[in-house]
Amino acid sequence: MMNFEKYTNSSKKIINAAQNLALGKKHQKITPMHIFSELLNSNHDLIVKAFEGSDFNQIKNLVQNNLSKELPNGGNGQIFADPKLIQLFENAEKLASEQQDNYVSIDSLLISSIQSDNNIESIIKKVGLNLNKIKSKISEIRKSSKSDNESSDDNFNALEKYTINVTQKAQNRELDPVIGRDEEIRRTIQVLSRRTKNNPILIGDPGVGKTALIEGLAQRIVNKDVPRSLENKVIRILDLGLLLAGAKYRGEFEERLQNVLKEIHKENGNYFIY
Template identity: 30%
Template sequence: MIHICKELKKIINEVEKENQVLSINLIIYEILKMYKEYFGLKKQDIETIYKGNEVDVDAKLYNKHFFSELEENYPSGINSIFDILVNCVSKESDLKYDLLNIGVSYRKIIDIRDQLDEEIRFIEKYTTNISLYGINNDINIVERTKELELLEIFLSMKTKNNVLITGKPGVGKTTLVEAFAQKINKGMVRPKLCGKQILSVDIARLLGNTKYRGEFEEKLTKLLDICVRNEHILFIDEAHIVIGAGASEGGISASNILKPYLLNSKLRFICATTEDECKLIKNDKALNRRFNSINLEEFSKKQMFMVAKKLSEPYEKYHKVIFKTDDMDHIINVLGTEKFSMKTFPDKFIELVDFIGAYYSNFGTIDRIQIEKGLELYENSRILLVR
């Protein structure tokens, strides 16, 4: 987790929206709401915790000051949240006795913190947190506003809130999900999706070291149960591999394990696969009807002309080269010919710009002659690799 739990920042945002003042009582109240299933608490139990009254002060300024103190005193991860609870039950106060009355004792807090630490390690072993990846990386996605909006709407639905993204290889299916994770990080999504984390599941890793019947099912079920409690969004790339995965030796396939979880409103799925391999999912009608579909079309040459500069900028910066607009248009025209029809836009454009940029690294402005030489090398790259 980054410096301090996202959950606390989410609390800050919610409090400021309502023009309330943040207090330790409110923090405790919100923490217990987040982890009520772990503590075995009911809503009425948590309501007994004093939430604090609005005070006649500048709420925004007060909250900022409170949060800076909180960061200074509790600078890291999930333990930060539970340190707040431990402090509250370790000193004499009305809040301490309110917590003890609903069963939130020192021992209980420590046990649940240890359980969460173990769950975090388990999740990190079998998934990749796309939400964290998006924090330090500028996800370069253009001309997909409609698809991002559809993805957000589908995930916000009460039922059938799972999405299947289809399209040819290289159209940007995974990049779309990474861009959506970035939108969540920036708080630019509907309230129901604020603070959500997108975890990419590694089915191959789950299948590894599963010699005996039931081991794969146990690991996958444990992962899904943890994600239900934490209300994560699970991303499965190359989703067709779940059909039949783990079904050898008479075990239950991953697709059959997933079906009941696809109906759980606390857990959302984003799956991505190519148009051809999508048939495997569509043939399983019970699995297919649990998804809303988004099809990503390949960019046309006209679209590529419009977005070429923006797509090339990260590669120009990385390789310290500059492509002229006319030369980029020339690259698109060449890539649009039958010779390169086996690949798709925008992936083949990005690949070629990266290739030429690497070849002329630190060169500065590249002219048309150098572009042509780079294109020739790119076309013969398989021969060069063999040599």
């Protein structure tokens, strides 16, 4: 028996949207294809990344073609759940349990929709994907994160979502050269290299070049112009604007920040956060 309360908010939205889609199209039943369609339409970060590198629009078109073959309900407004849909929910809840998730997240719905309908599996194969590839991408995003509350899947991959990888920008040569900050960068490196009390504080009015100093440090890390203890470290800038954006209820900002800190902790000191 499906326990709707054990689904994340994102998963609940998908299920409700799938029901409305079937009703709107006057279909006889709700199927895994309706769920899959609304997963794609959600543009959720996790779903977009799961299909990264494939033709997203082609997948959507193939899904719409498939949905057009569904039987109408005869105009009586009655609609029922396809047995495959029941199987989808059972698979999703089983998967959540195996992952030690307290809530069924949106990625569990995605995997289970593919497992429950051969037509969905055929669609993803047409764009060069398969279930294992999608599972692998989801695993990269989730890492060891658990779905332990109703908004968990909105905070998977929190580091990527709420911080800017300055080291990556330096590797891609997207940063301007930093001139005249050698002494400040050298002092920052000195503090970071300490075993204790190794958190440098950059003080200055807005616009004096604090971020430029961080960019200069990132460039030195990329160029191996740092002590061995700092080689291969990654600098990320915490974007408070992104952390605050769309935070609708009390505590959501704190929850996002906690997820960022959890992911930093898992990196065993490889990340510097500014």
